[in-house]
Amino acid sequence: MVSNPPSSSPSVAVVTGAARRVGREIALSLAERGLAIVVHHGTSAVEAEVLVHQIRSQGGTAVSVSADLRDPRVAAMTVFEAAAAVGPVSVLINSAAVFQDRALPWLDVYHCNLHLNVNLLAPVFMTQQFQKQLGEGEFGHVINLLDWRALRPGGDHLIYTASKAALVSVTRSLAQQLAPHILVNGIAPGAILPPEDRSSWHQQRAIESIPLKRTGSPRDVCAAIRFLLDSQFITGEVIHVTGGEEL
Numbered sequence: 052m053v054s055n056p057p058s059s060s061p062s063v064a065v066v067t068g069a070a071r072r073v074g075r076e077i078a079l080s081l082a083e084r085g086l087a088i089v090v091h092h093g094t095s096a097v098e099a100e101v102l103v104h105q106i107r108s109q110g111g112t113a114v115s116v117s118a119d120l121r122d123p124r125v126a127a128m129t130v131f132e133a134a135a136a137v138g139p140v141s142v143l144i145n146s147a148a149v150f151q152d153r154a155l156p157w158l159d160v161y162h163c164n165l166h167l168n169v170n171l172l173a174p175v176f177m178t179q180q181f182q183k184q185l186g187e188g189e190f191g192h193v194i195n196l197l198d199w200r201a202l203r204p205g206g207d208h209l210i211y212t213a214s215k216a217a218l219v220s221v222t223r224s225l226a227q228q229l230a231p232h233i234l235v236n237g238i239a240p241g242a243i244l245p246p247e248d249r250s251s252w253h254q255q256r257a258i259e260s261i262p263l264k265r266t267g268s269p270r271d272v273c274a275a276i277r278f279l280l281d282s283q284f285i286t287g288e289v290i291h292v293t294g295g296e297e298l
Contacts, residue, residue: 063087063140065130067120067177068147070095072244073196075102076269077144077276078113084277086142087112089134093119093147112137120147120173121165127176131184142280143181145174145195148215150246152208163210170214175221182229190232192280195222196272197239197289199297219289226287234286238275241293242266262295 064081068074070092078088079102088106090113092099099115106113116133118126134140149169153162174195185191200208201215219237226235242256243266257266271292279285291297 063089063134063138064142064144065089065091065134065140065177065181066144066146067091067130067173068093070099070102070115073240073269073272074144074146077146077273078102079106080273080276081142081144082106082109082111082113084280085111087137089113089130089137089140090115091130091147092117120169123168123173123176126173127180130177131180135184139186139189140181140184141189141191143177143191143193144276145177145193147173148196150208150211152211155209158210166210166214167217170211171217171221174218178225178229178235182233185233188232190283191234193225193229193233193235194276194279195235195237197222197237199239199241199291199293201239202289203297222289223287230286234279234283236279236286237289238272238279239289239291239293239297240267240272241291241296243269243272243292256296257294260296261293262298265294267292267294 064086066074066078069078069090078090082088090099090102096117103113103115114133114137116130118129120126149166178193195218197219198215200212201219204212222235222237229235242261257264275290275292
């Protein structure tokens, strides 16, 4: 029989893609909970250091680490080597993702490998390293950032959607494989932040396809993460944060 996990907050959280956009807000939210933050980034070194300084200036603990998720196994080892200097990691947030659209006639191997390595295999190998460093009998949380398209694919973003759909499957399989000590869940956001090259896209979506007739914000994603971290009896689930867009 497994004893109930401790109620105290975990000490260290790894957040991939934490230097910018939603990942940045997740890192700040977790720092507010008292977690030390490992800020992973790819090429956003300046933004990562600004975030680390902000967390430290507010009395928290943070370090940054650069790792190229296109080489997911090496990246995962690099991130957790950096994390080891901070302390044992009890929370892993796989937030980093590539979001590109390319129709079938223009697909190439690079486009496919980029999405599969960053969106699917990086979370897998991050979770592998997370499990390795977790002490015997200790509890942890893995939360994968998904997409509502993963469970309701459309005609666009073919390989991106496939990579996120595969990550849904991985989330549910790992929830079973890593139980009872590691809880693995997913959050599927909708219109949270618009693409940087299409600032008005989300507002049009709100009018046309979101039942709540408004877009969300990173705060909504952070609230879902806090809910999962506070729970000790939810695993293998996907929480949609979409305003009902996937319905």
